[in-house]
Amino acid sequence: MDQLFVNLKNMALHLIGVFAPDWLVSLSSILISVGAMTFLGIFIMMYLTLMERKVIGRMQNRIGPNRVGKWGLLQPVADAIKMLTKEDIVPEPADRLLHFLAPVMIVIPALLIFAVIPFGRNMTALDLNVGLLYFFAMSSTTTMVIFMAGWGSRNKYASLGGMRSVAQMISYEVPMVLSVVPVLLSVGSLSTGKIVEAQADLWFVLTPWGFFACVIFFLCGVAECNRSPFDLPEAESEIVAGFHTEFSGMKFALFYMAEFMNAFSIAALTATLFLGGWQGPLLPSWLWFILKTYSLLFVMMWFRGTLPRLRADQMMGLAWKFLLPLALVNILAAGLHLYLGGPAGFASALIILLGSFMGLSKVNRSYVPEKREYVLAD
Amino acid sequence: MLFGMGILRGLGVTLKNFFASYYKKPEEGGLFTVEYPEKRLPVKERFRNFPFLVYDTTPENMRCVACDICAKECPPKCIYIVRDNDEAGRPLKKPAIFDIDFTVCMNCGICEEVCPFDAIYMDHEFEIADANRLDALLYNLPDLLKPNDYFQKIRPNDAAQVDARRLEAEEKKKAAVAAVKTQAAAKDIKPE
């Protein structure tokens, strides 16, 4: 049961191996993995949109979509049909090549990230030696593509939204990468498979540095996906949908798809790096992975349903003035914990982290003017 | 924790609401969505939509006498009345044609207010949409006639008041007729 999908794939390869030469078997091994990733990506994204609408609806005292199919399960199909049949409007001064390429090129890194995510025991599509760095490389190409989308629309709102989005994404990449460094210190390898195996005894989130690193990584990941509360570049009341203003129909669907796939990758990677990946006692490994990832996605939707949007300066302040110093102190604390070991290391790491958290929150207090005395004329 | 307490409390509120939406009743603060068209909210008594004509026991006993007041008072002029004639050509106190064009009617209720014979009242029926743009919403006399029982069912208080008023008027008329009869009887006895 645990190796269900691996066994299925091996059976399929045996079947193909009966009547096909060797090279075709290895090629089809690659193609089965790639096809499964692609299909999984699209399927996940479709049902994530439905899950988001129903979860946020329940939080807001209303039922989500439930007309199309029982419990609204066919709603994503209806959405897909709607987006496919919409007119594809390209504004006249816009750059046709960039307008065409931007949605395509934003989905490519989002799909490529799925290759290093460990979906279960022995179920990573591509267990690279540098898997984690691959993830960061792919998410950094997204910034350039977003800028391409905003600039190619020749629209002031779009370029403004694109600039804001790029600024946000590059600011939040720094604490994100730094918060992963303690995990590397502890494991000693960048491969996602090895990171999950190193958490067999203790999930990293239960250590002091792991907890803070998990929170920092998750917040930065939410900011990388341009989701609430960090969705200033694409919020409707702010900037008329920002960098994807001028994209309609299938192109908008591709942007939407890339956003949800990024959200899924962030949740999956947080589960992998800090929550123990597919480790768990009773259930099959891929079921544990799905549970952890979807609870993190629920937390993302919970944030969206609760928190108001951050202003641009508040967002940048959070990244540079709070998360970055906290991530650096986290590395120090992780080093202490791993070097001293045992209760002394645990206690010292905890004290340093809590102290710096309180210090930073005091420093980052927003300015509240003192209460004024009103002296009224007689 | 200085920096995140407010956020955590807010998150707690929404999580409680999320779980409460599954078991709380609408009165206590749960989901109050009424899933139309499987369930419907009951309309209030004074809810007014398009008009209908009241008859007492059979459709021949309709209260309308074709006085034409409602047609004259209707603001968009959606009522068209033609008085009925009997075989000899003398006018009857009944309409032969009573058309209301529901595509014009604006549900103001003025026809109900000005009718002196308690004949036309506003109905509650609003699910009468049709795909035919031209003739489907032109309601004739047979479509508009509805019994008094129906009127009592949809607007019990108003129907009770109207019935009480009509009963009182009838009692008075009967009493007057009886008084005239006794007076006539007394007059008849006297000359003898």
Next chain:
Amino acid sequence: MESLQVLVKAGIYILMAAGSLAAIGAVFFPNLFYAGLSLAGVLICVAGIYLSAGADFLAMVQILIYVGAVMTLIIYAIMLTNIEEIKVSHLGIKQILLSILAVSGFAVLTASAILSIDWRPLSGQNRLEVHELGAALMSRYIFPFEVLGILLFAVLIGAIVIARKDKV
């Protein structure tokens, strides 16, 4: 298995051809934004060639730093300075001859360098683990590491000084 290797070799050649085409495009596109994007294409193809040679860490770092950060900087520069299309100015015969001289000199240098290298793959253990890289950075190459740190520090301070609001 040979067919698979043929496919892989064909993929590498396609990557090299795409990189060369993108490099030509980066030089010759009159629209500056397209030129910038072609430059990004060149860098990605170079990363692909690193991958095919087995240097996976270097390929990922190339994408992360070059395409993620440097290209963003270049594109910001293109956008913020509002450059119109590049117009090619009139070239005289002296300029053409001088440029041919310079380019041929550079070509001779590069060709001699390429031809003097022994291109056979190294035998034995030549795949570098990431932790070996980190240990070498901390022990043997510590001085260049610290110098780079100071350089980045200077760059950061310079950027903050330039971006500061003037004291009113």
